[in-house]
Amino acid sequence: MKSTRVSIKDIAIKVGVSNATVSLVLNGKEKEGRIRKEVAEKVLQAAKDLNYEPNNFARGLRMGHSNTIGLILADISNSFFANIAFYIQEYAEEYGYSVIITNTNESGKKMEKMIHILKSRQVDGFIIVPTEDGEDYVNELSKTKTPIVLLDRYFPNLPISHIVVNNYHASFNAANLLIDSGCKNSGLIIYNNKLPHMQDREKGYMEALTKKNCYNPALTKKITYSNIEQDISNAIEELLKENPKVDGIFFASNSISVIGIKHLLKLGVRIPEDIQVVCFDKNDAFDFIPFRIPYVQQPIQEMSKKSVEVLMEQIKKTNTIPTTMEMFARLSNIP
Amino acid sequence: MKSTRVSIKDIAIKVGVSNATVSLVLNGKEKEGRIRKEVAEKVLQAAKDLNYEPNNFARGLRMGHSNTIGLILADISNSFFANIAFYIQEYAEEYGYSVIITNTNESGKKMEKMIHILKSRQVDGFIIVPTEDGEDYVNELSKTKTPIVLLDRYFPNLPISHIVVNNYHASFNAANLLIDSGCKNSGLIIYNNKLPHMQDREKGYMEALTKKNCYNPALTKKITYSNIEQDISNAIEELLKENPKVDGIFFASNSISVIGIKHLLKLGVRIPEDIQVVCFDKNDAFDFIPFRIPYVQQPIQEMSKKSVEVLMEQIKKTNTIPTTMEMFARLSNIP
DNA sequence: CTGAAAGCGCTTACAG
């Protein structure tokens, strides 16, 4: 079913002026073209009467840009990223940009595919939460001089703008909260991921405990995203069986937290009496528990806002050097 | 920063053939054009070497379609809709379509704006979860013969395809579950929304209770989306204060459930000992509670799949009559 | 088997 489209030409004919005049008026450039007021008003009226909608393809083809940014998320079902998507859309709109949201499920191959789809759709820039195995694709993309901002994660070897949280600092504080609350045998459940954002979380945790002489490497459990439920279940059981004295756990991501707490509760572990828990990122489900679970609160709104700002700067200017921004997270919901 | 674009022409020059030949090869139409194999291979190789990416604007302008569908959601932060977005994207991809996801926050004005944005981006069709006050905008849009599928909600007066759940039936069953579990004084917390999907939920609940002679209109509390937290808090307090015998509550939507349960727990109400609860839609947070909460499980994946299928049919064919599809939800997680 | 050419709907430098 093809809808009958009204073009600039139709308006021009109806009003009895040229395409150029209509285009000028419709784009609010009456002054530049010094169009007479009466003409401008007639054009506007005709556009309304005919129910004119501009054709973005023609415009984009001519102008060479789309006023669209491509957002590549690693896991849209994760509420942390869902929130990011929401805010990025809000801020992009302020600049007159739309956002095409795509999802990779932490797969590099899927990321490559999404990059292609978005490129062919002529997005003016990318905001990417890259996957662990996606460095080459991001690098390839950046070689084409496309504006890119990496969000939440980054590749240390690529000179590409990125907005991240100081993960080391956040984890360091989270670990200290456990220690200060009396935990002598804290465990960590974290992704087996070589990207610095995850490495930093592990390092922050490790160094905090080491400083207080209570770091035990056996209590750090690495899990994979692709087998998250089973891996966490195993990790927790190992932690409890091998080390019956475990009295604290730091869950190093949003999805790990949700699944981790679920398993603890299922096993009848009392939080915080038996085991104290600190999480990375907030989750709505925390409201369902009759006790407070402290968490690392990332400045999601600020991060989203900045990523749009930095991207816009890159899109507008011809030559920008990469902008790196590190934000600080703070502990929240401390009992 | 404008990236240097490679066009079909560049390939044509490099290989020494015409634009037409390149285009034919690139679109896999060698046979139609009966291009020689050697030429085709050369073209393909050159495209690779030059890192060619097709320009969707030019293609869309010429072809008159975008291979993109616009998805208008009422509340992207609601996991029910977030899931729908995920599945629709997956299924659309199978047809070679991309999805632009937008959000209205239950505002009709915002919906109007999103329709305009998506139209100007030449989407080939719309999948819309409409807002209560959005009937006129949807009606206006449908007059332009644009393919539309309404999802989850619909307007009874508009002859537009829609995929919904049989809400009456689902609520009827949910109410009966409360009754069968021994509830004599059930309450309902539901949106004050005149759209049939919500009306049906109320009606199903009401009629189930009426049949068993235990319907008490005072125990039905209407709340608004815009003031959801406060309204639910008030509704629950009223329910408990005015009717100390309340022994069951049906929360008629996903977001109502989450907030409602949170408030019940905060007030120290024991579920299900003091009050039994049934919810519309599943929520991850349910996993955090050491008891089972039954819920109406909508076939999200099927609904998403069907909405894409129906939309594709409308896009492909010139004249289709509206398709209405009602699916059945079932009660899940019954203790 | 392949090329030349028109045209999709815009915007903009240029001419008047």
Add this chain to the structure above:
DNA sequence: CTGAAAGCGCTTACAG
């Protein structure tokens, strides 16, 4: 103050 015309990059009917 306004119009005629070129051109963005593609696809396709037509001619050869």
